Amino acid sequence: MVALATLVVVLVIALTPYLWLLMTSFKTRLDALADAPVWLFTPTLEHYPMVFLDKGYLPMVGNSLIVAGVSTALSLAIGVPAAYVFARHDFAGKEDLFFFFLTTRMAPPISVVVPMFLFFGYVGLIDTRTSVILAHSTFNLSLVVWMMRGFFADIPREIDEAAQMDGHTRAGMFLRVLLPLAAPGMAATAVLCFILSWNEFLYALILVAFESRTLTVGIPGLVTPHGTLWGQVAAVAVVATLPIIVFTFLVQRHLVRGLTFGAVKG
Amino acid sequence: MNLSRWGSGILDRGVGPLFLVPALLLLVVLLVGPFLYMVGVSFTDLSFALPGHDGNFVGFENYRRLMREDPVFWQSFGTTLVFVSGVVSVEFGLGFALALLLFHHVQRRRFVLTLLLIPMMLAPVAVGLMWKLMLHGEFGMLTHYLRELGLLGPQTALLGNHDLVLPTVMLVDVWEWTPFVTLVFLAGLLSLPREPFEAAVMDGARPWQVFRDITVPLLRPIIALVLLLRGIDAFKEFDKVFILTGGGPGTATELISIYAWRVNFRNWDLGYGAVCAFMVYLVVLILCAVSYKAIYWTEGRAVK
Numbered sequence: 001m002v003a004l005a006t007l008v009v010v011l012v013i014a015l016t017p018y019l020w021l022l023m024t025s026f027k028t029r030l031d032a033l034a035d036a037p038v039w040l041f042t043p044t045l046e047h048y049p050m051v052f053l054d055k056g057y058l059p060m061v062g063n064s065l066i067v068a069g070v071s072t073a074l075s076l077a078i079g080v081p082a083a084y085v086f087a088r089h090d091f092a093g094k095e096d097l098f099f100f101f102l103t104t105r106m107a108p109p110i111s112v113v114v115p116m117f118l119f120f121g122y123v124g125l126i127d128t129r130t131s132v133i134l135a136h137s138t139f140n141l142s143l144v145v146w147m148m149r150g151f152f153a154d155i156p157r158e159i160d161e162a163a164q165m166d167g168h169t170r171a172g173m174f175l176r177v178l179l180p181l182a183a184p185g186m187a188a189t190a191v192l193c194f195i196l197s198w199n200e201f202l203y204a205l206i207l208v209a210f211e212s213r214t215l216t217v218g219i220p221g222l223v224t225p226h227g228t229l230w231g232q233v234a235a236v237a238v239v240a241t242l243p244i245i246v247f248t249f250l251v252q253r254h255l256v257r258g259l260t261f262g263a264v265k266g
Numbered sequence: 267m268n269l270s271r272w273g274s275g276i277l278d279r280g281v282g283p284l285f286l287v288p289a290l291l292l293l294v295v296l297l298v299g300p301f302l303y304m305v306g307v308s309f310t311d312l313s314f315a316l317p318g319h320d321g322n323f324v325g326f327e328n329y330r331r332l333m334r335e336d337p338v339f340w341q342s343f344g345t346t347l348v349f350v351s352g353v354v355s356v357e358f359g360l361g362f363a364l365a366l367l368l369f370h371h372v373q374r375r376r377f378v379l380t381l382l383l384i385p386m387m388l389a390p391v392a393v394g395l396m397w398k399l400m401l402h403g404e405f406g407m408l409t410h411y412l413r414e415l416g417l418l419g420p421q422t423a424l425l426g427n428h429d430l431v432l433p434t435v436m437l438v439d440v441w442e443w444t445p446f447v448t449l450v451f452l453a454g455l456l457s458l459p460r461e462p463f464e465a466a467v468m469d470g471a472r473p474w475q476v477f478r479d480i481t482v483p484l485l486r487p488i489i490a491l492v493l494l495l496r497g498i499d500a501f502k503e504f505d506k507v508f509i510l511t512g513g514g515p516g517t518a519t520e521l522i523s524i525y526a527w528r529v530n531f532r533n534w535d536l537g538y539g540a541v542c543a544f545m546v547y548l549v550v551l552i553l554c555a556v557s558y559k560a561i562y563w564t565e566g567r568a569v570k
Contacts, residue, residue: 003371007378010364014382014445017396020407024399037407078292081285089282101289104297106554108502110523111547114530114539115300118307138296141289170281199389201505202523206531216391220509223395230399237392248387252380256453259446263491264453 018241025234032230047235057218057236064215064240067129067204068197071136072190079144080186084174086145087152088160098145102261105142109202112138117206129212135203140193146261147192147254151185152178188254191247198244215240307540314534321537328541339542341517342525348432349521350500353439357496360440361447368448369455379452382445390442394509397438401425401510425511431518435507439500447492454488455481494557498550522546 024032026043052058086098116135117126125131155178163173179186201216208217219240222233248255256264308328313319332339364382368375385393400408403423412418424434462484466476482489504523507513513520513528520528526546530539 003367006367007372011378011381013441014385017400017441018384018388020400021392021396033405035405035410037410078288082289085282085285091282097286101293103551103554104293106498106550107297108523108546108550110502110504110526111543111550112297112301114526114536114543115304116296117530118303118536119296119300134292134296137292141292145289174281174285195387199391201389201391201508202527216389219391219395223398223509233395234399237395241388241392244387244389245384248383249380252376252383255383256449260450260491260495264450264488265457 021234021237024230025238027231029229029231044231047229047231048239051222051232051235052239055232057215059211060213060215060218061239063129063212064198067132067136067214068194070129071133071140071197072193074133074137075140075144075193076186076190079141080148080179080182081174083145083148084152084178086149098149101142101145105139105146105261113203113206116203120207127208127210127212129208131207132204132212132214135207136197136200140196143193143196143258144189147189147258148182148185150257150265151182151189154185155181185254188251189258191251192254192258195244195247198240304540305544307537308544310537312537312540314536316535319537324537328538331538332541332545338517338520339522339525339545342520342522345432345518345520346501346503346522349436349439349503350497352433352436353443353500354493354496356436356440357444357447358492361444361492362451364444364448365451365455368452375452379449383449384445385442386445388442390505391509393438393442394506397441397506398425398510401434426515428515428518431511431515435510435519438506438510439503442506443496443499447496450492451485451488454485458484490557494553498553498557501550501553502546 023039023041025047026045027038027041028044028046031038031041052061086094113135116131120126120131125134159177159181160173163177168177199216200214204214204217208214215236219233219236222229222236251258307321309323309325310321311319311324311327312321368378372378388396400406401424402409403426406423409418409423412424413420418424422430424430458481462480463476466480471479502523503521504527507519507521508524508527511519513524517525522542523546526539526542529535529542533539
């Protein structure tokens with residue numbers, strides 16, 4: 001009984017702030033700014049069209065989708081083959097190289113974005129979606145390499161041997177035999193990459209300023225010292241978070257592995 | 267031996283390098299190259315704000331300035347250490363306790379766990395905004411109830427008070443990341459073998475003894491993993507605190523990442539900013555190397 005009560009309290013604490021945000025996005029300005037918190041109110045739908053159509057936040061949703069989608073695709077395209085090599089081949093310095101991939105994911109964003117800002121400025125890619133896509137690919141690539149190494153390692157080696165008996169070359173075996181077997185893991189990895197890129201803030205904040213802004217960079221622009229329109233802020237925040245909650249339900253089984261870099265299988 | 271077979275043989279042996287090169291190339295071009303460039307910049311006076319500071323070589327001047335003349339950097343370093351040690355220990359305690367609760371008392375764990383995970387999957391920017399709304403000094407929902415309960419003065423705002431602001435942003439971090447600790451510990455608890463527990467119960471061990479002498483020692487690798495991952499992540503904290511307070515009031519919540527951001531992208535002092543960014547990287551690299559040794563090598567496994 002005590003356990004159940006504790007759990008209920010914990011869930012209330014965990015979920016109330018988000019519910020409050022959700023409610024605020026449907027409140028009139030008067031209800032949102034009331035002295036005493038308003039729990040029951042007549043919902044309004046005015047904030048969503050206002051902020052996305054009139055204030056031009058819709059293109060930012062597109063930018064976020066493009067950045068997250070392309071960086072996920074790019075990371076998978078070059079990360080999955082690399083992960084396969086780590087899982088199945090042996091060569092000198094393999095674990096050191098793997099450690100190098102680890103450090104790139106661990107690197108603090110501020111220390112990465114300063115040199116990237118200088119670099120993208122030098123090659124003229126500042127304020128383009130390309131710069132953010134490339135920046136996000138660096139951390140997503142490492143995630144792909146760890147997660148997929150684990151998924152490839154889960155496939156029994158006998159399958160490789162059987163495939164070689166059937167006359168597959170190594171490349172053919174990778175493409176036609178192992179890749180389909182690792183597909184569920186790859187889907188989970190893709191979703192995680194998408195979430196990381198979609199949620200990312202600092203790289204995008206530094207690298208883009210105007211047309212290429214992603215949603216996370218756009219939201220703070222609505223917060224001003226005087227007269228913040230919290231209904232609109234909440235509306236954008238809801239659109240930025242709701243898809244992620246759905247995705248979380250989809251990949252929950254693989255979250256532990258993804259978030260602990262393969263150290264815990266879950 | 268026919269020709270196509272010979273060709274595929276070459277391809278076969280080439281699979282290893284061929285598959286690795288694109289990944290390495292991306293990291294070298296986007297991370298290693300720019301990083302070396304930044305190290306170069308750290309020896310110059312490059313600044314977009316001051317005239318005439320267009321990258322003249324100044325030797326170790328920026329490093330000397332960091333060590334000797336910049337109390338604000340070291341203050342932000344101290345703030346970051348307080349932040350990291352505070353949030354990691356609270357998240358560890360709460361998260362572990364919650365994992366034990368779920369493990370022992372809850373049957374439909376998966377559903378509960380999924381709801382519990384929502385805070386850490388939201389964009390940190392959104393987390394910052396949510397709490398800014400809850401903690402607003404005039405109409406914040408939480409501010410209102412805290413004042414009703416007499417826990418907060420009528421003029422005090424948690425995010426505007428010099429003494430309360432750091433504990434407040436730390437609590438928001440605890441709210442966001444405790445679920446992560448719970449998630450990992452629950453996975454760890456579920457993976458433990460049953461035999462030692464059954465044997466202990468047969469021998470009449472009390473629950474506390476079982477926990478101290480069996481559960482904790484078996485979970486030691488997980489404990490190390492959680493502490494180090496959370497430690498590194500907390501050290502890198504930027505988004506949420508940036509949105510909540512921007513480092514203020516004053517410099518009360520100016521974590522090291524926020525300070526480095528300010529030097530680079532507000533003061534445009536890029537030569538000195540490079541040194542700051544480099545220092546942040548160095549600390550994390552050390553933590554990371556320690557964690558890799560602790561977790562992977564002592565375990566005698568690379569990836570399980």
